[in-house]
Amino acid sequence: MRSPEELTTLFRDRGWKVTPQRQCIFRILHDNPTHPTADAVYAVARAEMPTISLRTVYQTLNDLASMGEVNVLDLGTGSVRFDPDRGAHHHLVCTGCGAVRDLFAEFPGLRVPDGMEQGFTVGDAEVVFRGLCDECSVAGSARTGTTGAGRGKIESDSRKRG
Amino acid sequence: MRSPEELTTLFRDRGWKVTPQRQCIFRILHDNPTHPTADAVYAVARAEMPTISLRTVYQTLNDLASMGEVNVLDLGTGSVRFDPDRGAHHHLVCTGCGAVRDLFAEFPGLRVPDGMEQGFTVGDAEVVFRGLCDECSVAGSARTGTTGAGRGKIESDSRKRG
DNA sequence: CTGTTATCAACAACCATTGTCGAACAACAA
DNA sequence: TTGTTGTTCGACAATGGTTGTTGATAACAG
Numbered sequence: 001m002r003s004p005e006e007l008t009t010l011f012r013d014r015g016w017k018v019t020p021q022r023q024c025i026f027r028i029l030h031d032n033p034t035h036p037t038a039d040a041v042y043a044v045a046r047a048e049m050p051t052i053s054l055r056t057v058y059q060t061l062n063d064l065a066s067m068g069e070v071n072v073l074d075l076g077t078g079s080v081r082f083d084p085d086r087g088a089h090h091h092l093v094c095t096g097c098g099a100v101r102d103l104f105a106e107f108p109g110l111r112v113p114d115g116m117e118q119g120f121t122v123g124d125a126e127v128v129f130r131g132l133c134d135e136c137s138v139a140g141s142a143r144t145g146t147t148g149a150g151r152g153k154i155e156s157d158s159r160k161r162g
Numbered sequence: 163m164r165s166p167e168e169l170t171t172l173f174r175d176r177g178w179k180v181t182p183q184r185q186c187i188f189r190i191l192h193d194n195p196t197h198p199t200a201d202a203v204y205a206v207a208r209a210e211m212p213t214i215s216l217r218t219v220y221q222t223l224n225d226l227a228s229m230g231e232v233n234v235l236d237l238g239t240g241s242v243r244f245d246p247d248r249g250a251h252h253h254l255v256c257t258g259c260g261a262v263r264d265l266f267a268e269f270p271g272l273r274v275p276d277g278m279e280q281g282f283t284v285g286d287a288e289v290v291f292r293g294l295c296d297e298c299s300v301a302g303s304a305r306t307g308t309t310g311a312g313r314g315k316i317e318s319d320s321r322k323r324g
Numbered sequence: 325c326t327g328t329t330a331t332c333a334a335c336a337a338c339c340a341t342t343g344t345c346g347a348a349c350a351a352c353a354a
Numbered sequence: 355t356t357g358t359t360g361t362t363c364g365a366c367a368a369t370g371g372t373t374g375t376t377g378a379t380a381a382c383a384g
């Protein structure tokens with residue numbers, strides 16, 4: 001996404017006000033590679049603006065998304081993540097803790113093979129590599145995780161109910 | 163996933179009972195290419211078992227997931243989907259209506275380039291092609307959708323609040 | 325047949341996210 | 355420096371998807 005200064009101009013052009021809260025969020029997101037959730041942004045923002053509200057964070061995040069300044073990612077980790085990097089890239093997702101890392105790689109030949117479109121008008125392709133991050137592969141030799149995606153919400157197999 | 167008959171055996175082996183409800187869900191899922199949500203399974207199940215509960219559907223679906231008989235997919239469409247096809251394949255996702263279609267294609271060279279693992283122990287790669295299905299591309303020439311993923315929950319830009 | 329387990333119904337709780345409302349306030353153009 | 359207007363806050367309710375709970379009933383499996 002663009003720099004806080006540029007965003008200031010863009011907001012003004014749209015007739016939107018540039019409040020300290022918004023500027024704070026601009027700064028937090030700028031060059032941020034951590035794909036923070038709304039709640040993560042909120043936590044950081046509170047450090048310098050203790051009275052900022054979660055509602056305002058969501059509001060501004062959505063404003064930025066509607067302007068196309070951040071990408072909204074739902075990688076199945078339970079909450080939506082915001083990515084200020086607008087360039088084409090893919091993701092590594094930890095099935096343990098939900099961490100997301102960028103993967104700047106190109107995969108030539110990554111398009112729907114002819115005749116398999118099934119009526120779809122296909123836009124972008126995103127690749128998600130799922131696995132365990134360094135911390136989680138150390139911490140847990142058990143719990144290899146669900147085979148596919150999943151937000152870690154699989155019922156804890158609590159048989160014997162009732 | 164395996165046939166209803168095989169699943170019956172597998173459940174018994176685990177000391178689980180094979181109830182009509184479970185068998186019903188086995189049948190609904192078997193060779194089902196629609197990636198149904200739990201609610202979709204529930205709707206079909208009720209057609210032949212009007213008294214089945216949503217709770218039981220979730221329960222059985224999670225049982226099957228924990229056995230590795232179905233894949234749990236969170237494609238950012240708002241609810242989790244269940245895929246009985248355990249083979250390697252990818253997906254087409256409609257950003258309009260959330261429909262999911264299988265894409266049986268192989269993408270050779272789809273692995274994390276050396277040195278870009280960032281500490282991850284990478285397992286599978288899933289490719290999501292986002293676009294519009296035939297129905298949605300006819301129905302909506304407006305609303306091209308959010309650039310990235312997103313469950314269509316972006317706030318409806320209702321300015322002038324307060 | 326009998327003991328164990330699954331299911332039901334009905335409800336509450338959870339989480340991420342959005343809506344709402346009034347009051348206070350601050351950005352910014354005049 | 356003002357006034358207008360948009361923004362924020364706080365506090366709470368509501369949504370939708372999913373899971374927990376409970377007691378009673380029903381059904382599987384040995």
